[in-house]
Amino acid sequence: MAVTGCPQFVMSRSVTCTASGLMCVLIALTLAEAHIRILITYPGDDTSSAYKWSIKWILYVQSIGVALGTIVPAFRWFTAARFKCSALRRKSFKNEFKIETYWIQRLVDWKESSLPLQVRHRKWKKFLHAIRRLLLNYCLGVQILLVWASKLVLLISASFFHHIKKLKIFVIRASDETSGTESGGNAQLDLTRYVLLLPGEPGIPKETLKNIWNEVDKVTEKGKRQKLINLIELLHxxxxxxxxxxxxxxxxxxxxxxxxxxxxxxxxxxxxxxxxxxxxxxxxxxxxxxxxxxxxxxxxxxxxxxxxxxxxxxxxxxxxxxxxxxxxxxxxxxxxxxxxxxxxxxxxxxxxxxxxxxxxxxxxxxxxxxxxxxxxxxxxxxxxxxxxxxxxxxxxxxxxxxxxxxxxxxxxxxxxxxxxxxxxxxxTNLPHVITIKCHHNSQKQRQNSVRQAALLLGETEEILQILQQPDAG
Known part of the structure; x- marks a missing residue:
């Protein structure tokens, strides 16, 4: 809950952030195409540019910067599109392009509110208010257009992955029929009920939830390796x-x-x-x-x-x-x-x-x-x-x-x-303290507080077991 409710994590899984990931991929491909075209057009020629031999190093540095800046957005776009393709049939085409209120609510509130300036003349006040409404209406239009375009990009990407997935499933089924094997799986803990979602958001990929869960497990295991041996000896x-x-x-x-x-x-x-x-x-x-x-x-x-x-x-x-x-x-x-x-x-x-x-x-x-x-x-x-x-x-x-x-x-x-x-x-107050850390009110500190709670749980696991023994009370 702390991770999925983090503002940075919410923004990273929004449609606009997903569309920007695809833009990063396209920019990286454009740079790669330009790099290849220069090598083909000017093979081994260092004098074709005013920068002479340094042009290659400039391209190398730019390519490295673009590559590093593209990795995370590309994975973000790929994950969102792949997850979206599994939910394509759950909504109608009209609902897919519905603009949720949280995208425009702040602009609507500004448009309907009074002027922050104190203007005595009623005509000037009315004129300024109309100008502000006109500007905010333009901003609303731009915002709606950007969100709508981002949804379209995500939908097209999801459709592309959906067709690839269908082809992959067909190949896997053919392979299974040939080998005569059956696939099975272990029951996984359902974490979806703890996820904080935006209105209209279908959900979060299971792989993402699994990564979050594994991160908590790693922190807890780290705490177990740092257990307080001397204190445990005294508590006995x-x-x-x-x-x-x-x-x-x-x-x-x-x-x-x-x-x-x-x-x-x-x-x-x-x-x-x-x-x-x-x-x-x-x-x-x-x-x-x-x-x-x-x-x-x-x-x-x-x-x-x-x-x-x-x-x-x-x-x-x-x-x-x-x-x-x-x-x-x-x-x-x-x-x-x-x-x-x-x-x-x-x-x-x-x-x-x-x-x-x-x-x-x-x-x-x-x-x-x-x-x-x-x-x-x-x-x-x-x-x-x-x-x-x-x-x-x-x-x-x-x-x-x-x-x-x-x-x-x-x-x-x-x-x-x-x-x-x-x-x-x-x-004996440790369980209460761990619970308090898991319910931190500040959004900025909630994720770090939960991580500290997991570390504390690992460090004190054996201590809590000692305190729960019948002769400890």
């Missing part, structure tokens, strides 16, 4: 969505009368910072978690942007993105090295308390220094403060939930499962 750790409820507790006192709204990405980034800051965690495990979350965030950003149509949570997404840049590239949170913080024999509880105190200090210092009433709304806070508030609430929640602190490895696994739960819960 999630068997429910408990992490969505556990990462933040209502028992943690707020630092401000209003709390910033949460997104999917910010708690995931914050939990990742805490996990890689824990002591006795190997670099391989920490780096693997960063790779998994990095792949997940590419999908989370897409989901959040699609669901947040008004952009109300853009500042929250920006905070998560800025924090993630520091984590992914430098293993830092708010200029604090997350790997060095675990040195000097500190326990997991001590590290959580240090991150919590640092985050609380950052938020409280900001609230004391800033007296602007606009800052009462957390959505107006700087991204650094929003990220610090998230760190404070999540670290305090973990400290409250861990009366007897787990081992470092156990806490790391627990946080990884929480991250996997949040990612899995957010990724």
């Amino acid at each position: 750790k999630s068997n429910n969505f408990n992490g969505v409820r556990e990462f933040e507790s209502n028992r943690v006192p707020s630092l401000h009368s209003q709390e910033p709204p949460n997104s999917w990405s910010l708690p995931v980034v914050t939990l990742t910072c805490i996990a890689i800051a824990l002591p006795n965690i190997s670099n391989d495990n920490a780096n693997q978690l960063v790779r998994c979350v990095g792949e997940g965030l590419t999908l989370l950003n897409l989901i959040e942007k699609s669901l947040d149509e008004n952009g109300a949570l853009a500042i929250i997404r920006n905070a998560a993105d800025i924090v993630w840049v520091g984590v992914d590239l430098y293993c830092k949170w708010q200029d604090k090295d997350l790997r060095k913080i675990s040195l000097h024999g500190r326990t997991s509880k001590e590290i959580l308390e240090e991150l919590s105190h640092e985050a609380e200090r950052t938020v409280m210092q900001f609230l004391k220094e800033v007296k602007d009433f606009l800052m009462d709304n957390p959505l107006n806070w700087p991204v650094k403060i929003i990220a610090a508030n998230s760190m404070y609430r999540i670290t305090q929640t973990i400290l409250l939930a861990s009366g007897n602190m787990e081992t470092d490895e156990g806490l790391f696994d627990h946080l990884s499962i929480m991250i996997a739960d949040i990612l899995a819960a957010s990724l």
